[in-house]
Amino acid sequence: MKKKILILSSIIIAIFLGIMLNLTYDINSNDSKIETIKIGINVWPGYSHAFIAQEMGFFEKNNVDVELILDKEYSETQNLYLNGKVDGVFEVFSDSIFHNFDGVDTKIVYVADYSTSGDVIVGIGNSLSELKGKKIGVEGFNSFSHIFVLKALESAGLSEKDVEFVNVSAHNVLLYLEEGKIHAGHTWEPTKSDAIKKNYNVLVEAGEIPGIITDVLAFNKKIIQERPEDIKSVVQSILEAREFIQTNRDEAISIMAEQTGMSFEEMQHGIMGVYQPNLEENINTMINSEDSTSLTSTGRFIANFYLERGQINKMPNFDEIIESTFLRQIATDT
Numbered sequence: 001m002k003k004k005i006l007i008l009s010s011i012i013i014a015i016f017l018g019i020m021l022n023l024t025y026d027i028n029s030n031d032s033k034i035e036t037i038k039i040g041i042n043v044w045p046g047y048s049h050a051f052i053a054q055e056m057g058f059f060e061k062n063n064v065d066v067e068l069i070l071d072k073e074y075s076e077t078q079n080l081y082l083n084g085k086v087d088g089v090f091e092v093f094s095d096s097i098f099h100n101f102d103g104v105d106t107k108i109v110y111v112a113d114y115s116t117s118g119d120v121i122v123g124i125g126n127s128l129s130e131l132k133g134k135k136i137g138v139e140g141f142n143s144f145s146h147i148f149v150l151k152a153l154e155s156a157g158l159s160e161k162d163v164e165f166v167n168v169s170a171h172n173v174l175l176y177l178e179e180g181k182i183h184a185g186h187t188w189e190p191t192k193s194d195a196i197k198k199n200y201n202v203l204v205e206a207g208e209i210p211g212i213i214t215d216v217l218a219f220n221k222k223i224i225q226e227r228p229e230d231i232k233s234v235v236q237s238i239l240e241a242r243e244f245i246q247t248n249r250d251e252a253i254s255i256m257a258e259q260t261g262m263s264f265e266e267m268q269h270g271i272m273g274v275y276q277p278n279l280e281e282n283i284n285t286m287i288n289s290e291d292s293t294s295l296t297s298t299g300r301f302i303a304n305f306y307l308e309r310g311q312i313n314k315m316p317n318f319d320e321i322i323e324s325t326f327l328r329q330i331a332t333d334t
Contacts, residue, residue: 034065040077040089041068045270046113046215047090048256052241055255064233088219092144094302096218101312105221107323110235111282112215116207118273122195123184128156128203137168137176137185145186147305148212152204189270190262211298232326242276279331286324295322
């Protein structure tokens with residue numbers, strides 16, 4: 001009888017120990033599980049090399065789990081970020097400035113590209129001066145698109161009072177032109193190429209007004225504070241993806257085109273329409289406040305636009321928005 005009780009007790013103890021070991025394993029597994037960093041991205045060639053980092057395994061190689069959440073429309077990726085659905089976002093510099101006055105602490109960690117011929121105003125006629133009294137499409141009022149078009153009009157001797165602005169998505173500009181709802185509009189690939197095929201003219205390119213359209217990768221300040229090593233790994237991976245474009249151009253264009261739903265030719269034209277700064281140039285544009293195309297210099301111009309319109313109440317402290325730490329660490333490591 002005692003022997004049976006002893007055996008039964010041993011079995012119970014063994015079961016108990018097994019349960020405890022499983023619980024410990026589960027707890028440790030949960031603790032060590034890597035939480036995914038989510039980044040919003042829209043269809044734009046200038047930062048589509050993020051998909052190369054994903055498809056070529058650069059994120060995985062650098063020990064960071066990243067999910068790129070793609071939406072065709074720029075405005076939708078903005079909504080994802082502002083509503084906390086993603087940790088970071090590829091966006092235009094001017095929006096990073098505005099977020100910090102809109103209650104979302106945002107820091108820029110990487111400059112993806114400067115638009116040269118990627119962003120354009122397409123329309124009827126041969127010059128901007130012909131648009132006096134006409135309707136022009138912009139992607140949101142008081143937006144980077146609005147700033148770009150206003151600056152372009154200024155260079156042609158026109159003011160905001162000389163035209164009528166229409167709020168239209170960049171990818172719907174051709175549709176609005178065809179329907180006669182606008183006479184010109186700000187857009188980019190693939191709509192740019194489609195409009196040219198329909199015999200609309202490029203009236204101005206972004207490169208004629210340098211620095212206004214600068215695309216960046218920005219993150220919520222909270223995740224930067226909580227996971228700095230992971231953010232550094234994200235930046236490292238995207239820099240590696242940029243280098244992949246330089247050495248494997250056709251393969252890179254194919255990957256980016258497939259992931260964004262663009263044709264090879266559209267992506268190729270899109271890449272030709274931007275300048276993507278390397279590591280050294282990234283650091284310089286972040287820390288050299290006197291350079292005319294630096295983030296601080298162009299940021300002051302953009303901030304003044306918002307100040308004049310009452311969108312913000314003071315000049316931003318760009319040292320709090322521009323985060324060059326990760327780029328400088330990567331430069332030191334290499």
